[in-house]
Amino acid sequence: MSNYHPLNEAEAIQIARTISGHFDKEGELVCREIGDGNLNLVFHVSQPSSGRSLIVKQALPYAKVVGESWPLSLDRARIESEALILQERLASGLVPKVYHADHELALTIMEDLSSHAIMRQGLIDGGVYPKFADDISDFLAKTLFFTSDLGMNQQEKKLLARSFANPDLCKITEDLIFDHPYTDADTNSFDPHLQADAERLWSDAELHLEVAILREKFLTHAQALLHGDLHTGSIFITPESTKVIDPEFAYFGPIGFDVGAVIANLLLHYASQEHWSADETARVERRQYLIKTIREIWVGFERKFRGLWDEHGTDRIAKTPGYKDLYLRNLLQDTIGYTGAKMVRRIVGLAHVADIDRIPDPAVRAKAQRLALAIGTNLIKRNRQLASIEQLIDIADSAAKA
Amino acid sequence: MSNYHPLNEAEAIQIARTISGHFDKEGELVCREIGDGNLNLVFHVSQPSSGRSLIVKQALPYAKVVGESWPLSLDRARIESEALILQERLASGLVPKVYHADHELALTIMEDLSSHAIMRQGLIDGGVYPKFADDISDFLAKTLFFTSDLGMNQQEKKLLARSFANPDLCKITEDLIFDHPYTDADTNSFDPHLQADAERLWSDAELHLEVAILREKFLTHAQALLHGDLHTGSIFITPESTKVIDPEFAYFGPIGFDVGAVIANLLLHYASQEHWSADETARVERRQYLIKTIREIWVGFERKFRGLWDEHGTDRIAKTPGYKDLYLRNLLQDTIGYTGAKMVRRIVGLAHVADIDRIPDPAVRAKAQRLALAIGTNLIKRNRQLASIEQLIDIADSAAKA
Secondary structure: OOOOOOOOHHHHHHHHHOOOOOOOOOOOOEEEEOOOOOOEEEEEEEEOOOOEEEEEEEEOOEEEEOOEEEEOOOHHHHHHHHHHHHHHHHOOOOOOOEEEEEOOOOEEEEOOOOOOEEHHHHHHOOOOOOOHHHHHHHHHHHHHHOOOOOOOOHHHHHHHHHHOOOHHHHHHHHHHOOOHHHOOOOOOOOOHHHHHHHHHHHOOHHHHHHHHHHHHHHHHEOOEEEOOOOOHHHEEEEOOEEEEOOOOOOEEEOHHHHHHHHHHHHHHHHHHHHHHOOOHHHHHHHHHHHHHHHHHHHHHHHHHHHHHHHHHOOOHHHHOOOHHHHHHHHHHHHHHHHHHHHHHHHHHOOOOOHHHHOOOOHHHHHHHHHHHHHHHHHHHHHHHHOOOHHHHHHHHHHHHHO | OOOOOOOOHHHHHHHHHOOOOOOOOOOOOEEEEOOOOOOEEEEEEEEOOOOEEEEEEEEOOEEEEOOEEEEOOOHHHHHHHHHHHHHHHHOOOOOOOEEEEEOOOOEEEEOOOOOOEEHHHHHHOOOOOOOHHHHHHHHHHHHHHOOOOOOOOHHHHHHHHHHOOOHHHHHHHHHHOOOHHHOOOOOOOOOHHHHHHHHHHHOOHHHHHHHHHHHHHHHHEOOEEEOOOOOHHHEEEEOOEEEEOOOOOOEEEOHHHHHHHHHHHHHHHHHHHHHHOOOHHHHHHHHHHHHHHHHHHHHHHHHHHHHHHHHHOOOHHHHOOOHHHHHHHHHHHHHHHHHHHHHHHHHHOOOOOHHHHOOOOHHHHHHHHHHHHHHHHHHHHHHHHOOOHHHHHHHHHHHHHO
C-alpha cells in the first residue's frame, strides 16, 4: 500500500478523467466530498456540461465511531469492488456499476446513484416501493445461490472464499451484533430509560444460548458470499429501481444473515411507526404494507432460490429428495434468528437506526424501542422452532398489539 | 514452482545433509525410496555409522489411482508441512517433527518413525495399543479445540483458514466419500458378490438425504483445522507411542470428520474380525478390545475438549450456559454420521482397507463387508437422533450379532 494516501478533490477529478468514454473530453468536472468521513471518502464528480457524473469512493485506514478511532484494513476496498463486480454479474442491474478499481489507493470508481434515495430515509419519508420485494429477493436469491456449493463449482468456491477472508470487518459484526448487546459493554449506547430493558438482555440465559449459536454459525458456516451489511442504509431506491451498495463486509457466511438483515430493518421501521404514522389507522396501514413486503421478500426469495436450485444445481446431490426442503427450512430458521439479532443490536448496541432514534418524544421512542426489543428477542429465542414466515409475522403483529 | 523436479536418491541425500546437527559430518548416508509412488516420493535417508536417519517426503504433481493419473496441486506439500508444525505445537510428541520444508520443491524433511508400525497393519497383526486411546483423544482434542473459534482468536482463525484452503484434496473426499459410493460411479470398486448391496446403497433415499447433509457440513462448516484423512494408515504406532502422519488433506472443516475417521477405521477392523480372529471366543475378545478403545477415545476426547473449553475458552461467550453441552451433542452426532460415511466408502468406493480386502475367503470377506455396510448405513441414517457413544456401540454390536 506504498502509494496510498487519502485523495483530495482535485485528485479525485484527475482520476475520474481517466475513465475512458464517461465524460466529454472538453467540459469541466466538479467535485464534492459527500461521505460522512467515518470510514470512507466519497467524491461525487460531475460534469455540468454533459450532465454526467460518477462516484469515487476511497477507504480510509481507520474507522471513527463515537469519537474513537481504530485501524481498519484497506483491503476492504478490494473486497467491496470485487463483490460489486461479482454481484453485477450474478444479479445484473441491482448494484452500482464499477468503472474502475485501484487496490493500492483503496478506491472504487462507480456509477452515481444520486437519482435514488437511501431506502432508510425513503421509508421514514413514507415512501412506497412496489418493486422492492421483487428486486431484493432477486438480489438475495441470485447472489447467494450462485456463490454457494449448490450453484457454483465447489473447488472454485473455496478459492473465492479465500479471496473474501475479511477478518477486520467480520470482527465488527462479531462484537457489535453477537457480543456487546448481551453484556454491559462499553460500546453499548442506549437511552437511559432502557436501562432495565438492557439489563434483562444481559441476564437472559435462554437468549444468550441462541445468540451463541447464531454467532457460531456466523463464524463457521461458509454457505455463500454474503453482502454482510444489508440494512436499508445500504440500499439506494426509487419506486422503479433498487441498487444495493457498500458490500465491504462481504465474506462467506450463513445465507440467513443477509436475508435477516433486510427483514430486520423493515421490522425496525415497523416498530418506529409508533411515531411516523399520523394516527392509528395510518399506523395499521403502514405496518400492513411493511408486513406485506416482508412476506413477499421471503416468499419471492424462497421461490427463486428453489427455482435456481432446480435449474442450475451444480450436481446430482442437489437433487437428493428432501434435501432442498430441509435446506430451506434451516435457512428460514437462520433468517428468523438473524432478523432478531439485527433488531436487538440497533436498540441497545453501538449503531442505531434513524427510524427510531429520530423519534423526538422519549415516551413514544421508548415504546418503539421496546416493541423492537420484544420482536427481536422473541425471534431469537424461537428461531430453531419456527417453520414458516407467517410465524415471524405473527410474532411482530402480536407484539405490536400487546 | 519453477525449480520443482522429482528428486532422485542422490539429491535426497544431498538435501538431507543440509539439516544441521542431524547427521555426523563424516559418515556415509544411505537412501531408499520407500513410497508407493502414487502421490509422493518418500526417501528414507540413514547413516549407518551414527544410527541416525530421517525422511524426505516430496509431493508428486499427480495422483495415480487404479491406473489413472490426475493432476494434483503441489501446494499440498506446504499444507502438510504447515499442518505438522502446527500440530506439533498444539499436541507435542504426537506427530513427526519437521526439520525443514521447501515449498518450491514440495518437500518436507521430517523425523523417521521406522521404529513404529502402521497402525492398520499393527491391528491386523493382532496388536494391542494401551496408550492409543489416550494419545489420539489428546491429539484430537488439542488440535481441534485450539484451531476452532473456541480456542483461538477468531480473526487469526480466518487468516489461518485462508492459508489452508485445500480444494484439490477436498475434491477427492467430496467425490470418493460423499458422492460416488451412493451412485453407480466409474470409480467405485467392489467385489461382484456385493452388487446387490451396492445397488441398495444407490437407491436408498433416506441414506442419500443424510449423506447430502454430511457432505454439506464438510463443504461449509469451517469449525477447526482437520487432519482430514485420519485413518489407521495415517497413524504410526507402538504400544508406547502414537504419531499421526500425512495431514495433506488438512483444511478447516467439521470436527466430527476427524473423530469419525478414527472410529470408522476401528469399526472396519471390528468387522474384519470375521477372519482375523481364530475363533468365536477370540473374535468376541478382540471386538471387546476395539469397542473399549472406541469408548475411551470418545469419552477421553469429550472430557479433554470440555476441559480445554473451561480452561482456555477464547472469550466470555464460550461460557454461555448450555452452549458447551449443545456443541458436544452436535459434535457427537457429526462424529457418528462421518463414522458411517467413512465405513461405507471403504467397502464399495475406490479406496478400500487391507483389514477387509485381505480376507482370502470370499464368503468370510462378504460377511465382514456386509457387517461394515450394516453398521455404516445405520450410523449414517441415525446420526441426527443419537445422543451417546453407547448408541453407536449398540449399533455395532447388534449388527455383529445379527
